[in-house]
Amino acid sequence: MxxxxxxxxxxxxxxxxxxxxxxxxxxxxxxxxxxxxxxxxxxxxxxxxxxxxxxxxxxxxxxxxxxxxxxxxxxxxxxxxxxxxxxxxxxxxxxxxxxxxxxxxxxxxxxxxxxxxxxxxxxxxxxxxxxxxxxxxxRGSHDDRARSGARGRIVLGVGEKPTGSAAAVRFAAEEALLRRVPLEAVLAWRRPAHQTTGHPLVVGEPAHQHEQEAGEALAEALREVPADLRVQRRTVEAHARDALLAASREADLLVVGARQRHGHFGLQLGRVAHGVLHHAACPVAVVPECD
CATH class of the missing domain: 3.40.50.620 (HUPs)
Structure with missing residues (x-):
């Protein structure tokens, strides 16, 4: 059907x-x-x-x-x-x-x-x-006019666990192929709280290690993306919500996965999906991820 x-x-x-x-x-x-x-x-x-x-x-x-x-x-x-x-x-x-x-x-x-x-x-x-x-x-336009392809890219938010974004990756790749635009995949990473940037023993190598691990996680998440799709991979040290909101300013569609969680009031969205739904500068697609 x-x-x-x-x-x-x-x-x-x-x-x-x-x-x-x-x-x-x-x-x-x-x-x-x-x-x-x-x-x-x-x-x-x-x-x-x-x-x-x-x-x-x-x-x-x-x-x-x-x-x-x-x-x-x-x-x-x-x-x-x-x-x-x-x-x-x-x-x-x-x-x-x-x-x-x-x-x-x-x-x-x-x-x-x-x-x-x-x-x-x-x-x-x-x-x-x-x-x-x-x-x-x-979201993102308040003159009541829908725009298609105004910025020429689909932005995908990828989680640090590759398996946690599979459905969102598939949906975003399909959207980019249909629109014939690049897919920009963004993975935000943060070093552990005890690794402050001001301490001489933790500057440099620890940050490089976390960035490398983020790059590997991003590559793994995109492993099954079609070969004919133009993909721009980007890792950034930031809160995921902030990184995606910044990227949404140059996107036609922002795609995020959402692992729906049981709470006191039923299923609830995580902080990242909730944040971009309220503040993104472009339309937002929230894609449910299966357990």
């Missing part, structure tokens, strides 16, 4: 920008586009809008929001197949369930108002932390 690219829409301009981005992605991959509207997203705003138009609130929400998103997708990529669905559930539960049968889930970064901005931000983090497929959150 061919899997679709799923987009969560809520009627806001950022969600329509997500439709643009996902339509381009569907065209690249030859995939269908599925637009999903969770009606409880508009539980508060829909009632006042319906009153103004003299129509039932659910009809206003479903017809206007879904139809607008579908027209936008066809205008962006006329050749793709588009389906829509309206589901009377909370958006986070809808999108996590949709992720079981999706190639990827795409979301806008913000909602219509200050209240929905906070809600949609939490929804994005929750979906990325529980999804069964890659989740792409559209």
């Amino acid at each position: 061919d899997l679709p690219i799923v987009v969560g829409v809520d009627g806001s301009e950022p969600s329509l920008r997500a439709v643009d981005w996902a339509a381009d992605e569907a065209a690249l991959r030859g995939a269908a586009l599925r637009l999903v509207y969770a009606s409880l997203w508009e539980r508060n705003e829909g009632a006042s809008l319906a009153h103004d138009l003299g129509r039932p609130s659910q009809a206003v929400m479903a017809e206007d929001i879904v139809d607008t998103a579908e027209r936008r997708a066809h205008h962006r990529q006329p050749g793709i197949e588009v389906t829509t669905d309206v589901l009377a559930e909370e958006p986070e539960y809808v999108l996590v369930r949709e992720s079981r049968t999706a190639l990827a889930v795409v979301m806008g970064c913000r909602g219509r108002s200050s209240m929905t901005e906070a809600l949609l931000g939490s929804v994005g983090v929750m979906v990325a932390g529980h999804a069964h497929c890659p989740v792409i959150v559209l």
Whole structure:
């Protein structure tokens, strides 16, 4: 079964920008586009809008929001197949369930108002932390226009344990090949806390050793990357979050793996994935890693 690219829409301009981005992605991959509207997203705003138009609130929400998103997708990529669905559930539960049968889930970064901005931000983090497929959150552009290939590179964050980034490596390599752009793989490393740079006995050789080990880990992680893909390997002494945020300024897409962890409130993202979702300067793809 061919899997679709799923987009969560809520009627806001950022969600329509997500439709643009996902339509381009569907065209690249030859995939269908599925637009999903969770009606409880508009539980508060829909009632006042319906009153103004003299129509039932659910009809206003479903017809206007879904139809607008579908027209936008066809205008962006006329050749793709588009389906829509309206589901009377909370958006986070809808999108996590949709992720079981999706190639990827795409979301806008913000909602219509200050209240929905906070809600949609939490929804994005929750979906990325529980999804069964890659989740792409559209960050980095606030003029409501999707851009394809503006900077000409895909950035991949690689963990120090090569096996911990396998799914993210595959996804990033596939994206770079589809877009015909280089893949920049970044692995951040740090020497142990007791090896301070100011002590004469630990300057030089220890740092060189850690950098060498980082280079070896990066090479191992990229071992199965296709030979025809242009790859730029970079190791940097820094916190992983800071290194990836810096790299995101020159990227069309930042890809990170996320090993979902059990916590007091269910599965949760690690610090790096959580940090880039909130602060990256480009769209972020969070790819779940299998144990």
